[in-house]
Amino acid sequence: MRILTWNINSLRLRLASLERLVAELAPDIVCLQETKVPDALFPAQAAAALSLPHVAYCGMKSYNGVAIFSRLPLRTCPGMPDWCGRDDRRHLAVVFAAPSGPVTLHDFYVPAGGDIPDPDVNAKYAHKLAFVEEATRHFVDNPPSRSILVGDLNIAPLEHDVWSHKQLLGVVSHTPPEVERMQAWLHTGFTDAMRHFVPDHEKLYTWWSYRNRDWHVANRGRRLDHVWVTPDLVPRLRRLTIHKAARDWPAPSDHVPVMIELDI
DNA sequence: ATGGTCGACAATCGA
Numbered sequence: 001m002r003i004l005t006w007n008i009n010s011l012r013l014r015l016a017s018l019e020r021l022v023a024e025l026a027p028d029i030v031c032l033q034e035t036k037v038p039d040a041l042f043p044a045q046a047a048a049a050l051s052l053p054h055v056a057y058c059g060m061k062s063y064n065g066v067a068i069f070s071r072l073p074l075r076t077c078p079g080m081p082d083w084c085g086r087d088d089r090r091h092l093a094v095v096f097a098a099p100s101g102p103v104t105l106h107d108f109y110v111p112a113g114g115d116i117p118d119p120d121v122n123a124k125y126a127h128k129l130a131f132v133e134e135a136t137r138h139f140v141d142n143p144p145s146r147s148i149l150v151g152d153l154n155i156a157p158l159e160h161d162v163w164s165h166k167q168l169l170g171v172v173s174h175t176p177p178e179v180e181r182m183q184a185w186l187h188t189g190f191t192d193a194m195r196h197f198v199p200d201h202e203k204l205y206t207w208w209s210y211r212n213r214d215w216h217v218a219n220r221g222r223r224l225d226h227v228w229v230t231p232d233l234v235p236r237l238r239r240l241t242i243h244k245a246a247r248d249w250p251a252p253s254d255h256v257p258v259m260i261e262l263d264i
Numbered sequence: 265a266t267g268g269t270c271g272a273c274a275a276t277c278g279a
Contacts, residue, residue, distance in 0.1 A: 061273095062273070063272085063279095211267080211268045213269080
């Protein structure tokens with residue numbers, strides 16, 4: 001089973017890239033973030049073109065939005081929280097029937113948090129911290145099993161998840177308050193599946209800013225996109241693919257697709 | 265210390 005996550009930064013603008021991605025990597029399930037499309041305008045016809053006929057989506061005008069395309073039928077989990085009471089379309093939870101049994105899949109788009117790492121002067125940063133705290137409480141109250149959590153979590157927790165630990169300690173995405181909260185969230189019952197394949201001392205990035213024209217040369221990346229699995233699925237992990245080639249496609253997203261393969 | 269580039273949508277806002 002191949003599960004892919006990608007911050008596509010506008011689903012409608014990058015439908016052709018999505019088709020190319022699915023053709024190249026043959027995922028069974030694709031989780032997207034920043035679809036930026038209201039549900040009424042969701043390009044449902046893409047599902048057939050991708051041969052991923054089962055969809056779940058939760059979008060809004062201009063901002064945020066998540067969607068899942070799947071080869072297998074999806075059942076949307078009822079009663080999930082409206083995170084921070086904002087109705088801002090940052091999460092989908094579904095269940096699919098893997099050969100070994102049902103698996104729960106979470107697709108998250110965590111707030112980016114703005115520029116200033118001070119919750120007292122930057123409401124976006126306060127929102128980001130509150131969002132992660134609320135997610136942590138949710139999984140403490142609802143301990144996960146046979147679960148996979150993917151998405152753009154907008155936090156690079158480890159020293160080698162950023163190009164310069166020292167230079168980014170004060171930059172939103174790598175500040176200690178964010179990292180501490182993310183670790184608490186992870187430890188509600190998940191394992192970092194990407195670091196299962198890549199040791200902590202190796203650099204690992206999934207995002208390169210649009211503001212660096214020649215992203216290869218500077219290589220100032222960050223690991224903002226994540227795949228977590230519950231311990232019961234760790235023995236089933238088989239492979240990790242960071243599809244960096246997509247960062248050089250025409251009109252690329254600033255995030256690259258991340259795919260995990262499991263024997264489930 | 266600063267500005268650098270995108271996407272959505274129609275002047276900025278968010279990333």
